Amino acid sequence: MKLTAILASTTIIAAGAAFAQDVDKSDWPSSFTVGTASQGGTYFAYGSGWANLVAEELGITGGGEVTGGPMQNMALVHTGEAAFGMTTMGPAAESLAGTNPIAPGLEMTQACAMFPMYQTPFSVTALASSGIESVSDIPDGAKIGFGPAGSTSDTYFPRMMDTLGVNYERRNGGWSDLGGQLQDGLLDVIAFAAGVPVPAVSQLEVQTDVNIIEFTEEEQAKLIEAFPVSDFSIKASTYSTLEEDARSVSMWNFSIANCDLPASFVKAAVDVVMSDNERMTGIHKAAASTLPENWDKNKVLKWHPGAAEWFMENAGADIPADMIYGN
Missing domain, CATH: 3.40.190.10 (Periplasmic binding protein-like II)
Structure with a gap:
């Protein structure tokens, strides 16, 4: 064979x-x-x-x-x-x-x-020490890194956060730079739209404890209705942090x-x-x-x-x- x-x-x-x-x-x-x-x-x-x-x-x-x-x-x-x-x-x-x-x-x-x-999944990452374990946990006025200006993430994720009722301050930059800012406490959350595993998240996992946050079923349904995305599941094997598959949405x-x-x-x-x-x-x-x-x-x-x-x-x-x- x-x-x-x-x-x-x-x-x-x-x-x-x-x-x-x-x-x-x-x-x-x-x-x-x-x-x-x-x-x-x-x-x-x-x-x-x-x-x-x-x-x-x-x-x-x-x-x-x-x-x-x-x-x-x-x-x-x-x-x-x-x-x-x-x-x-x-x-x-x-x-x-x-x-x-x-x-x-x-x-x-x-x-x-x-x-x-x-497919590009849309996923949210925060430091475990932040206590942010769900989208609803993101505090008002949170500093969120949306990736490079004009990227898929920057184009769609702010609108998605608006749809999910999140109040935030928008930050842009390269993924590696944003990962460093998250680790240094300059950002509360990074909203990634990238193929998995995202190198910056894999690097963060090595250096510190992170939470990879999935959408609830209701949040996923809202996003599918409002944007050109489909349902997606980030496999647990993708990241060492994940203990089970994480609910997401994605774009080809x-x-x-x-x-x-x-x-x-x-x-x-x-x-x-x-x-x-x-x-x-x-x-x-x-x-x-x-x-x-x-x-x-x-x-x-x-x-x-x-x-x-x-x-x-x-x-x-x-x-x-x-x-x-x-x-």
């Missing part, structure tokens, strides 16, 4: 390598960047990892770039300042509609879907590509990422959801033609023609 799995994996990797060798690369860029987010967050770890993997497999220079997260990534990819990026379905929809706060009125239609990444993330990139280049990059999930989960556990069958989680963005071709050929994807860029 093990030998069969190894042979199958080797065949997939070899097929991917052969695919990249057999295509005409004359119009490929000589280098690329992937827009991620702040250091200490899942986007940075995941994005830098797959950027390095694609660069190595395709034999060109590439890497992750620190950014403000999903909103800024939509802008960077739309303008071509970054070839690739990562976004969340909510910010993607706002960007297409011209309501991205980075460039109000600009409809960012040059950012195309590339491949499904994972997708990798994006500038729509004008050569189809063969994007198809080759997708092939590298989607053909070997074991290597991707080695980069970050959240990649357990980076699977071909999750192509259908994109309900917002038009597909890059090269990506659409890969999913139709390899995942039996039934992508409508009007959802493929250029059609």
Whole structure:
């Protein structure tokens, strides 16, 4: 059984390598960047990892770039300042509609879907010493860190806290920086929207005692009704602090590509990422959801033609023609 799995994996990797060798690369860029987010967050770890993997497999220079997260990534990819990026379905929809706060009125239609990444759970963390064990325990005027300005967390979590009746002072910053502020007593709570495990939370667990706060059933239902999120459960195995699964809500993330990139280049990059999930989960556990069958989680963005071709050929994807860029 093990030998069969190894042979199958080797065949997939070899097929991917052969695919990249057999295509005409004359119009490929000589280098690329992937827009991620702040250091200490899942986007940075995941994005830098797959950027390095694609660069190595395709034999060109590439890497992750620190950014403000999903909103800024939509802008960077739309303008071509970054070839690739990562976004969340909510910010993607706002960007297409011209309501991205980075460039109000600009409809960012040059950012195309590339491949499904994972779900972003919304979770709340506080120091155990604070006594905050539920959302209702958060005191009036609490200083809450919502992540980098313009990030998915910063875009949606304040509105979610409003919906749940929390009165707070808003703070922004990179996840690592906010984790340090929480530990130093400068923040009461951090409201994370990031793939789990969030590196900053894992680091906090090592250094101090924390509470990872779940939503009640009623709170979860309110959020699902008011926002483009679905129910989610953070598995107890995700963090050493958790003794049982924690109730949450989540939003899907997708990798994006500038729509004008050569189809063969994007198809080759997708092939590298989607053909070997074991290597991707080695980069970050959240990649357990980076699977071909999750192509259908994109309900917002038009597909890059090269990506659409890969999913139709390899995942039996039934992508409508009007959802493929250029059609």
